Amino acid sequence: MNTMSPESKRSMDDLMVFHEIARALTSSLDLESILATIMRQMQRHFRPETWNLMLADEQRKDLYCVIADGRFGANLHGSRIPYGTGMAGWVAERGEILIVPQVTADTAFDPGLQDHVRSAVCIPLRARQRTLGVIQLFNCPPETFSDDAISFLLVLCDFAAIAIENARAFERVQELTIIDECTGLYNIRHLERSLAEEIVRCERLGMSMSVIFIDLDHFKLVNDHYGHQVGSELLACVGATIKSRIRSIDLAFRYGGDEFVVLLPGTPKRKAVSVANRLLEAFRTTTHAVESSLRLNVRASIGVSTYPDDGKADHQILRSADARMYLVKSASRDGLAWSEGGDALELLA
Numbered sequence: 001m002n003t004m005s006p007e008s009k010r011s012m013d014d015l016m017v018f019h020e021i022a023r024a025l026t027s028s029l030d031l032e033s034i035l036a037t038i039m040r041q042m043q044r045h046f047r048p049e050t051w052n053l054m055l056a057d058e059q060r061k062d063l064y065c066v067i068a069d070g071r072f073g074a075n076l077h078g079s080r081i082p083y084g085t086g087m088a089g090w091v092a093e094r095g096e097i098l099i100v101p102q103v104t105a106d107t108a109f110d111p112g113l114q115d116h117v118r119s120a121v122c123i124p125l126r127a128r129q130r131t132l133g134v135i136q137l138f139n140c141p142p143e144t145f146s147d148d149a150i151s152f153l154l155v156l157c158d159f160a161a162i163a164i165e166n167a168r169a170f171e172r173v174q175e176l177t178i179i180d181e182c183t184g185l186y187n188i189r190h191l192e193r194s195l196a197e198e199i200v201r202c203e204r205l206g207m208s209m210s211v212i213f214i215d216l217d218h219f220k221l222v223n224d225h226y227g228h229q230v231g232s233e234l235l236a237c238v239g240a241t242i243k244s245r246i247r248s249i250d251l252a253f254r255y256g257g258d259e260f261v262v263l264l265p266g267t268p269k270r271k272a273v274s275v276a277n278r279l280l281e282a283f284r285t286t287t288h289a290v291e292s293s294l295r296l297n298v299r300a301s302i303g304v305s306t307y308p309d310d311g312k313a314d315h316q317i318l319r320s321a322d323a324r325m326y327l328v329k330s331a332s333r334d335g336l337a338w339s340e341g342g343d344a345l346e347l348l349a
Contacts, residue, residue, distance in 0.1 A: 031167040049139035098122040125161040180254040183239030195314040210272030212262040213321035219258035237288035301328035302336035
């Protein structure tokens with residue numbers, strides 16, 4: 001009967017662990033799920049007292065904490081570290097692992113951690129010669145610093161980097177299916193889905209939600225006089241203006257042509273009218289810079305509707321806001337319309 005040597009058994013155990021980790025990290029394209037898997041594996045195999053995972057923001061040249069766990073993990077939540085600052089920033093800038101078996105007074109590490117950290121391992125998550133993020137393990141057991149343990153950790157981080165890169169690539173593909181290329185706002189396909197989901201949520205929680213329908217006034221004259229390239233640039237500027245005047249939880253869509261829709265979750269009629277009025281004033285006062293020297297101002301006709309006051313189905317809410325926008329269009333343009341109840345309409349010109 002053949003017996004396996006301790007070295008062979010250890011190698012087999014390592015292979016099984018690698019297989020388990022690889023399967024866990026490559027079985028999902030959801031970034032949140034992948035980050036949770038990384039957290040479980042780190043906790044299971046290295047038993048740090050505290051650890052965190054930071055992702056790279058390549059535009060800002062810094063790292064932002066997405067997961068932190070352990071005794072002083074709360075100190076790390078929401079933190080941002082510029083490249084080159086502290087251990088994480090040093091690792092992100094150089095793409096090299098940093099191991100500090102025993103922290104000393106002159107050890108460079110992040111502000112606020114000096115009183116908590118006895119030892120640290122800081123590893124870059126790299127794929128295609130880019131640093132995607134950094135994992136920091138604090139106050140691990142002494143065996144974490146063995147060569148075998150560090151080699152295992154590097155393999156785990158390689159798997160994690162590939163999984164994060166794949167998830168981000170999938171997110172970018174998904175975004176292309178719901179984003180309007182001209183304006184950067186959501187497209188009509190995503191509007192239909194979002195409106196239906198919001199109606200269901202409102203029914204379940206007994207909440208209100210509102211829709212603002214926007215149509216640019218005399219936009220055809222811009223295309224006729226300056227050409228479609230200028231028209232497209234102006235639409236992109238309008239999209240940016242709309243996004244800058246709404247909350248982060250609100251959703252802005254390009255409905256088609258020069259029409260836009262804003263979805264306001266959890267928003268009753270009066271608050272929605274206030275938002276619509278803010279948008280109306282923004283159109284009136286904003287001059288958009290297009291091409292090199294051209295400055296254009298464009299006004300809008302706006303309609304507002306609210307669930308459940310103006311309908312209990314998604315198509316009813318959208319049609320109601322659209323109809324009120326057309327009321328403004330036919331009356332005065334450059335204004336907004338809504339109903340306080342029943343068939344009585346309010347106009348603000």
